[in-house]
Amino acid sequence: MKLQDTLELHVKTAVKALFQSELESVEFQATRKEFAGDITIVVFPMLSVVKGNPAAIGEQIGEYLQNNVDLVKSFNVVKGFLNIEIADSYYINFFNSIKDSEDYGFSKNKDDKAVMVEYSSPNTNKPLHLGHVRNVLLGYSVAEILKASGKNVYKTQIINDRGIHICKSMLAWKRFGNGETPESTGLKGDKLVGNYYVEFDKAYKKEISELIAKGQSEEDAKKNAPVLLEAQEMLRKWEAGDKDIVALWETMNGWVYDGFEETYKAIGVDFDKNYYESQTYLLGKEFIAEGLKTGVFFKKNDGSVWCDLTEDGLDEKIVLRSDGTAVYMTQDIGTAIQRIKDYPDVGGMVYTVGNEQDYHFKVLFLILKKLGFDWAKNLFHLSYGMVDLPSGKMKSREGTVVDADDLIQEMADTAEEISKELGKLEDYSEEEKKSLYKIIGLGALKYYILKVDPKKRILFDPKESIDFQGNTGPFIQYTYARIQSILRKSNQDSSVTLSQFEMQLQDKEKQLLKQLEQFPVVIQNAAEQHSPALIANYTYDLVKDFNSFYQNVPILGADTEHEKAFRVALSKTVGQTIKNAFGVLGIDVPERM
RNA sequence: GGUGGCAUAGCUCAGCUGGAUAGAGCACCUGCCUUCUAAGCAGGCGGUCCUAGGUUCGAAUCCUAGUGCCAUCACCA
Incomplete structure (x- = not known):
């Protein structure tokens, strides 16, 4: 008890x-x-x-x-x-019960209903940036936290692979690309396609000003620019299944997927299943038709289909255009239903999407309920705040985005710089060093983003690099490395039993035990609140206590063998807990640093 | 304008269902490396918890009103 x-x-x-x-x-x-x-x-x-x-x-x-x-x-x-x-005996008993467990803190009871966590929804016309990074880190961590709390979890993403934005890149590539490929240029596929998206925008702006010079109003010029008309024509052809267009679409999307895959791998996240909007919007349309029959939706005179949500305090919402084509909502309805078809054990879903879409998800969940799905009551929008730059919002077309790949590389570079200054790794091979820099750099980035409450917006200043001291990932990784160093030197048989020890706990030791006792509770709270920040802050508190213990109480140099054995075992358990906590945050821990 | 979110030290953030003198880190200042890794430890400086009311033994926390910032309210995604 x-x-x-x-x-x-x-x-x-x-x-x-x-x-x-x-x-x-x-x-x-x-x-x-x-x-x-x-x-x-x-x-x-x-x-x-x-x-x-x-x-x-x-x-x-x-x-x-x-x-x-x-x-x-x-x-x-x-x-x-x-x-x-x-009484000390209570804490010693507690410690004996957890000290040899490698999965301390994780629930062993599994729910029979699974939950699906969606944590990435990229467009395939440009590379991932810092905003996506927050999305991906948050969702991955929440998925891992849910697992640790006893849920079965499927991780997924929804790839927005169709629409006018992709046609823009395709058109620009056709016009200015001269047959360039990732292989011929050495560029990552998503970067190459992103470049053509920018190229399109340049051409578009140029044509607008030409039209304005010829006497058109700005509004007309924006509508009449030939490149835009051509892109729209391309979209119509795509929807009609034009062979050449679809082939080009497949090729360019393929490049982008390869690029994304590389970025996800660098970040260290994975998915159990990918969904593509091009494959789910039709199912959405089916259910719109279904809902029309059952009266969930109604048709206006122009043929567009709507859902009346005024009784729920919201507005009327369009679910199908008058020309019969799908909108965002149509696709999302289809995707949700498809997921339950694919995974019948799923009883609920978590959507990791920015808070700019709060209204959209409120409506989506309501519509799914009205359509009568019982799982619709277990849908949760994990809504997070935007990542802003000092200059304001990131805008890809204005070149103010912080690119995900660049950021990861810069973090590793900073880790390398600091490591070289400290000079503790002389005997490491180049390969070992490189892998360590990545662990530390990523640790700094992930912790920086995950330690703040998901609801709050983050201000990211690229000029002020992320800290490696204080309440940071590397500080915690460093503590873990210190503990491993002690364990290497102690050569202790880890199976000692401590209940036999007649010992008086010191304040610092007892403080650590109290802190360790909290870990399973923190996991459960973090799962309920969908908040990795709780784990991050807990880990920081634990590590602060450990460092204080480490610097004030001799471990290997303890007065008696009993004390030494206890302190080594205590250090080991703290290390394991750090590893487990960071594990659910998606952060690796190094043996040395 | 309607709706939703946020507001705590110079900066970045904690503060669980209301509880003791509001806590960390960065920055700034003092000490500590011939003992287990100084990416560390020990300490100092720093607060109108946005404002005004209310609820009660007790409010950063709950309620009401206001202010500021952000988002959203499209046959965009």
Whole structure:
């Protein structure tokens, strides 16, 4: 039984014995550093049942607990707070129960219903940038956290592979590309296609100004520019299945997928299944037709199909254009249904998408409910804040985006620079060094992004590089490496049992044990709240405590063998917990650094 | 204008279902490497928790109103 639950029973018994009153619940909190004790009972809420002075009541309950409960070693009362010191034996028993477990913190019970997490939805006309990076890191981590909390999880992405934006790149490539390929240029496929998207925009802008010079209004010029008309014509041909256009579309999308794959691999994320909008929008249309029959949707005079959500406090929403073509909503309805068809064990889905689409997902979930799907009540939009630059929003066409591949490389470069200054890796091979720089650089980037609450927007200043000191990924990785160094030197048989030790825990040791005890709770909270930030902040607290212990208490140089054995085992368990916590954040830990 | 989100130290962020004197990191200042990795430790400086009301034993936290920033309200995605 959990410490709190045990104590709660005893406190209720105490109150009954002392005051002949029944408590509904007992309020606990961690004892603040400046007071003696491990756990604190707040007396104030009891006053509604027990009349009297809070401090005096606290004294009496404390006295009772000390005399009747073995766990309670001593107590003190400050105002209405009853601080209780827990016996060392409790913490030693706890430690023995977890110290050899490699998956400490992870739930062993598995739900039979799975959850699908979507955490990337790129367009295939340009490379991934910092905004996608936040999306991907967040979603990957939430998927891993859900797994750790006992869920079966499928990771997926939705690739927006059709539409006018792709035709723009295709058209520009046809016009100016001279048959260039990733092989002929040495460029990553997504970069090559992205370049032509920019080329299109240049040509488009040029034609607009030419038309304006000829006397057209800006509005007309934007509509009449020949390249745009041609791109639109291309889209119509694509939808009609024109062989050449479809072939070109397949080729260029193929280049982009290869490029994306490389970036995902560099980031260290993967997917169990990819979905493509070109393959799901038709299913969406089917269900629009279905919904028309059942009255979920209605048709306007011009032929467009809508869903009336005014009774739910929203507006009318279009689900099919008057020309019968699909909109975004159509595709998303189709994709959701397709996923449940493919994975019947899925009972809910998480969509990792920026908060600019809050309204869209509110509507999507509502429509799926109206269509009568029982899984529709378990849909969650993991909405996150934008990543802004000091100059404002990132815009690909204005060249103000922070490219994902470049960013990852820069982080590794910074790690290399710092490592060289510190000069601790002389005996490493070039290959080992390179892999370590990547681990550290990525660790810095991922931690930087994941430690902030998903809801909040992030301001990223490319000129001020991400820190490697303080509350950062490398700081935590460094602590892990230190622990591994101790383990290498100790040569300790890890199977020691510590219950036999007659020992007095030091404050720093007890603090670590208390912190370790929290880890499974933190995992569950993070899963419920879909927040990797909780894991990141927990890990930082744990690591701060460990470093304080490390620097103030001798481990290998302990006075007795018993103490040494305990401290080595404690260090090992902290290391394992760091590894597990960082694992669900998608961050690697190094053996040395 | 309607709706939603955010607002805590110079900067970046914590602060769990309301609880003790609001916490970290960066930056700035002081100490600590011939003992387990100084990407570290120990300490100092730094606050109108956006504003005004309200709820109560008690509010950064909950409620109301206002201010500021962001997003959204398209036959765009």
